Every structure is written in structure tokens, then in C-alpha cells.
Amino acid sequence: MFSVLECVTHQHDIRLVLVAALVCILGNISLFVVLNRSTFCIDIRRRHWLVVAAVAEGVGVWATHFVAMLAYRGSMPIRFDVGLTVLSVAIAIGFFWCALRWLGKEPGVWRCAVAGAGAAIGVAGMHFTGMASIIAPARISYDPVPIIISIFLSGLCFWIAFLGFAKTAGWRKIALPTAFSVLAIVVMHFTAMSATTLVPDPTRAVAFSTAVNRDWLVLAVVLAALVLVALALVGSIIDRWLTDAHGLAEATLEALAITNDNRIVEVNHRLCTLLGVSSGALIGSAPSDWFVAVDGGSFGTPDGSSVEARVRSSSDDDQILEIATQTIEYRGRSCRVLAIRDLSDRKRAQRAIEHLASHDALTDLANRTHFGRALDTALDARQPFALLALDLDRFKAVNDIFGHSAGDDILCRVANVLRASTRADDVIARVGGDEFLIIQTAVSEPDEARKLAGRILDNLAIEMDVARDPMAVGLSIGVSLFPQDGQDAETLQRNADTALYRAKNNGRGSAAFFDQEMDEHARERRALEHDLRHAIARDQLHLMFQPLVATAFGSIVGYEALLRWDHPEKGAIEPDQFIPIAEESGAIVAIGEWVLREACAVAATWPENVSIAVNVSTVQFQVPNLPAVVRDALAQSGLDARRLELEITETAFLRNRQSALKALHEIRALGVRVAMDDFGTGYSSLSNLKAFPFDKIKIDKSFIAAIADDEAARSIVRAIVGLGRSFNMPIVAEGVETEEQRQMLLDEGCPQAQGYFFGYPAANPFLHDSRHEIPDEELTGKARGEATRVFGPA
Secondary structure (H helix, E strand, O other): HHHHHHHHOEEHHHHHHHHHHHHHHHHHHHHHHHHHHHHOHHHHHHHHHHHHHHHHHHHHHHHHHHHHHHHHHOOOOOOEHHHHHHHHHHHHHHHHHHHHHHHHOOHHHHHHHHHHHHHHHHHHHHHHHHHHEEEEEEEEEEEEHHHHHHHHHHHHHHHHHHHHHHOOOOOOOHHHHHHHHHHHHHHHHHHHHEEEEEEEHHHHHEEEOOOHHHHHHHHHHHHHHHHHHHHHHHHHHHHHHHHHHHHHHHHHHEEEEEOOOEEEEEEEHHHHHHHHHOOOOOOOOOOOHHHEEEEOOOOOOOOOEEEEEEEEEOOOOOOEEEEEEEEEEEOOEEEEEEEEEOHHHHHHHHHHHHHHHHEEOOOOOOOOOHHHHHHHHHHHOOOEEEEEEEEOOOOOHHHHOOOHHHHHHHHHHHHHHHHHHOOOOOOEEEEEOOOOEEEEOOOOHHHHHHHHHHHHHHHHHOOOOOOOOOOOOOEEEEEEEEEEOOOHHHHHHHHHHHHHHHHHHHOOOOOOOOOOOHHHHHHHHHHHHHHOOOOOOOOOOEEEEEEEEEEOOOEEEEEEEEEEEEEEOOOEHHHHHHHHHHHHHHHHHHHHHHHHHHHHHHOOOOOOOOOOEEEOOOOOHHOOOOOHHHHHHHHHHOOOHEEEEEEEHHHHHHHHHHHHHHHHHHHHOOOOOEEEEEOOOOOOHHHHHHHHHHOEEEEHHHHHHHOOOOHHHHHHHHHHHHHHHOOOOOOEOOOOHHHHHHHHHHOOOEEEEEOOOOOOOOOOOOOOOOOOOOOOOOHOOOOOOOEEEEOOOO
């Protein structure tokens, strides 16, 4: 240690030693700055930076050694062999390059140790090669022990330096490795120099042809080394800045172009991809060569603003770009950066969202909102047009029987028919489950709307064969015209609905135009609906009872309750008139509850062997409290549940089959009997018999009316009677009006019947004295008039 200290303080020019130390420090700072830069680069660029780091460190170490050698104050003149001097530089660079390559991107303790040893050997090789390049009148001898110690200590310091570089972060990642690597070089040089002895040898005289000032030589070496080290250091910093800036430009989602004097000077890869060209094709061109503003303007907009544009050479009309501009300083010049974003997907998504918001998701027709706007636009134009209201016939039945998937398919097929039947300017909308509206524009004559309605009906008939396809549906159309049938949207739609209602009453599958008579009928209907809502409170409703008899003996086994309405102004209104209105308006729920309570209360006063039958509307099954209503009516009247019979039609199963079956099971659990009314007229009579254990089947009166003249009707009656016998279920024939019908039913084995033949509905059947006599010979085979049979309560 003392020899090293003495070597430094007494045998070296301390000023040059400090210069050598400065060169050493800068060289090692450069090493670790460049090495740190390489860790952020891709492999090929990392290898380039490792070469730069090795050169910077090798030259720095060599310059440190050379200046320190020049700082040595010996007693004899020396000069250097150029070849060995160059070799010493190459050895330093080569060993440092190998050490750095071995170090890797994420070095561990072992890799750091091997790299440190390699660096120490490189420094030692450089040092002793440099010593060998000395030409002096002396022989050089070495003490091996200090040399070995110097190599070991140098390797230890390099190992700590590389380990510190790998394990620390921030400023410590540069400062700590630099300190230990400088220490490694200093230890190596001065320890080795202390072990070096120059023995004068007159036989090795050296001729100096030209004397070189030592100070100038030191200055040249130091400046060359510093320039090289500075270039490496500054180059890595600039490269990092440029690479980071370029990386940010490449990482951004937008395509970027930098322009100067309206010429593109820089682009990123995303812009090249967007335009499908290379950067070379873009640089030097004007933005207007590639883009055209949608509004025809320019791209010289104020900072922060943007314009929409298209690619000039693109054939895709849907491609929309947004170009935003900003002024920046680029390479010392004021430039404008264009940020180009492809809005095509966003615009398409926006249009899709707007389309979904204004169109029916299933049929892709306009929805009610879109139709309302279109209707307002047509009204504002004040040009004649037709409004068509369309409603599918039998759709609910088909949808419930065959399932919603089949129903959706039907709606799509109908939508296609409507599209094929209308013009491009017409507006078609689906505004409900099976309800459609059409605005037929530019209608100068009502006949044009009539032709459109006929075309729709004809095309639908081709698409769907109602006679053969059980899933086929029909269509009814109501038409109102602007301006004669209404001046506003509400009036036009109401009048089209009125015409649609008339079309359905005309037999469905037809079209009807609105006229004033319809308007009067609609007003009468609305007035009737209003009065019907107050009929119970005003005590205008009452019940009549029609007998149900045993076909063979004529004994009355029960009665069916029939509702009557005595209007204070219009008099007696037939059920066929007000029941549909009550069902459509929902008033049937309250009316049905009143009928049930009243019928139970009246029947409770009858003999215990006489039952009462009450019709239940399909609408009542949509109310979840129907079983509770039945239970309350029985409790309030005291009627035995076994004497109550509820009659339902098959339509009760169509809207919500599971809910209807649940309600029927709850009602039957009370002890109430359930009969299927109008059997044979629906679409799923047999499946309904399978789904629920009915107590009775009532044959629809349409079959009874035709039984005498239509063999098919008689066969149907025979089949239904046989079906009831198989199920051990009573069969009732409705609408018996003649003795011939009664006799034929008797022959077929139908056990019960009802109709005007057996008696008209009466308010109090047990006080009713109207009697219908049946000739005795029809009962016994004897001549007419020999006996009479009177039908009355059993």
C-alpha cells in the first residue's frame, strides 16, 4: 500500500493524474449510461449500443492509462511503439465488449462476477500491453504478487460495479457502478505501476529524431478520448430522446404527420398503414394530395380544431377521418402536426346505434318513434299521402300454438312482403306485436292507396297459403287519407284504426277506407264504452238464465247465466255488441266479477240439485286474482262449490297458457267444475283436453245448426260425443232450436242440450211459466196429440 501511495505521490505528476482520473470518470459514466440505454432497446439495436459502450470504455481506460503513463516522472526519456499502443486499445475494447455481451439484459450475481473478471483481465491486458509498447534505454521488470493482487481487486470492484448496475435504479444505477469501476481501473494501474521497475540498460539506447512536447501529447490524447466519450454519452441521450419520441408517435392510436410549409416532413407507421403507402411516398408531399375535407375546406384550421375528411384515392364512401392540427416546434422549426383518426368504425357504430334506436330489432322496420317523426315530416310537407294501419289475423293463435320462434319468422316474412309491395319513399313501421303502419307518400288519388292495399294482400296470399298452411296468417288493412281524413297525426291514426276495425268486421283479410259513417260509428262505440264502465254502478246490468236439460228426458239439470244490459237511452243492447267492447277496454274484469257474484247469489236460492254455469272471459284470465274472485263469490253467497260451473273458451289458453292452466287448477281445487265452451272451433281443442281435466264439453252451436243438413257436421258431433264418452265426460249441445236437432242429438247419444227449443232465458227460472210442448209420439212413437211433455225444473 505504501509503495502504491509513494508511486502516486512522488513518481507521478499529480496534475496529469487528476486529468487521467477525470477521463476515467467520464469514460465510466459513458459506459453505464450507454449500457443502461441498451437495456431498453430491441436486440439488434442493443448489440449496436454494446459496441459503442465497449469502445467508449476501452478508449476511456486506455486514455486514463496513457495519460497516467505520461504523468510518470522517470529519469530517462521514453517513447511508445505505435503498433503495441493500438493493440492495447483493441484489447481493452475487445475484453469490455465480451464482458458486456456476457452480462446480458438481466444479469445475476454469477454473470456479474464473470463479466467483472473479464473486464479486469481486459484492463490488465491493456495496461501491460501499453507497458510493453514503451521504448526506453532500460529493461522493465515486474513484481508478480502486486500484479495478481491488482487484478483480483480490480475484478472485485468491477463485479460490485456490474452488480450495482443490475440491482439498483435511478441515479444510483449510474453513480454506484461508476465509482467502483473507476476504483477498479485506478487500483489496477497504480498497483501495477508500483510493481514495475525500470532498470537502465545502456545497450538499449533510443534515438529521438523529433521531440514532442509532453503537454501537447497529453492534450491531444485527452481531447480525443473526451470527444469520443462525449459522442457516445450524448449520442445515447439523444437516441433515447428520439427513440422515445418516435416510440410515442408509433404507440399513439392516431396516424401522425408533421408538416412544414404545407409539406409532410415526418410520419408514423400508422399513417403509412392507413394510406397503404411507404413513408417515402408521403414525405415531401402535401396533405391535400392524400386527403380531402368532407366540407370542401382546408386543413389549415386553428390549433386544437379538427375537420372531417376522406382519403382522396379511396373508393370507400363510408371511410371518415378526423384530422386535428396543432403547431409545434420540430427540429428547431415551427411545424404543424396532423393527428389523423379513422372514425369509420365509430361512425358505423353510431349509425348502427341510431338505426337500432329508430328501427324494430326483429323486422328492421321503422319503430313507433321513427314513424312518428316521419309522419310529422309528411304533415309538414302538406302534400297528400295515405296512412295504412295493418293488423295480422290469427297471429296470436299461431304464435301461442307454434311458439314465439315461429311467430318471429312470420313477422319477418310479413315485413318482407310489405317491403316488396311498397316504394322506396314509403315508410313502413312495426308499432306493436302484430301491428304495422305505412305512410304512402305522393298519393294524388285514393285509388293509389287502394292499389297498394290490394298489392299487399295479394303478395301476402302468395307468401302464405291460409287454406293449407296452419301457420299462415291473414292481414286486415285500414286506410285514412291526408288531408281529407285528418289534419294531424292523432286524427289520421285514429281514423286509420277505425277503418281497420271495419275491415276486421267485414270478414278479415280485406281493406277498408275511412269514411264519415265510420267516424260516427267510432264515436258511438266510444260513447258505449264510456257508458259501459258505469253500467254496474247505475244498476243497468242484470242476469237472465237459460235452462240446461237432459236430452232424453227433458229434465232441467241447471242454468247458464246470461248477461243483459238495459241502456237508459238505447234500450236493451245485445251481448254481441257490448261484450267485445268490454273485453277490449278491460271493463270485462269488473263486469265479470259482478256476474259471478250475482249468479252465485241467485243460484244459492235454488234447489240443491240445480247447478249454475257462468261464462268467464279470456281477459279475466290475465288477472292473477281470478281464483280469489271465485272463492270470494262462493263465500259471500254460501253456494256449494260443486254447483258452480265455469265455462271457458279455448282462447283463454292462447295468451298465457301456463298462467291459465295454473288458475284453472286452483279453481278446480275449490270444487268448482270447469267446462270447455265452443269446443271444436279452436286450433288446439284436443291438446287442451290433454292439458286440463275438464268436467264438461260444450259443442259449438255452429255444428248443431248444420247437423240436419251437413253430414260432416253430424260426423263431428258424433266424434265429440264419442270423445266425451271415452273421457267419461258429459257433453252439452248448444243452440238447439228444433225438434229434429234434439232427436238427432238423442240418436247420437248426446246427454245434455240447451237452446231456444227448451226455453228462452228468464230472470227467475222457477217462476217462469213459459212451456214448450213436445209431441208425445216423438217420445213414445204414438200419434201426435195423444200425450204432452212439459219441460220444467226437475
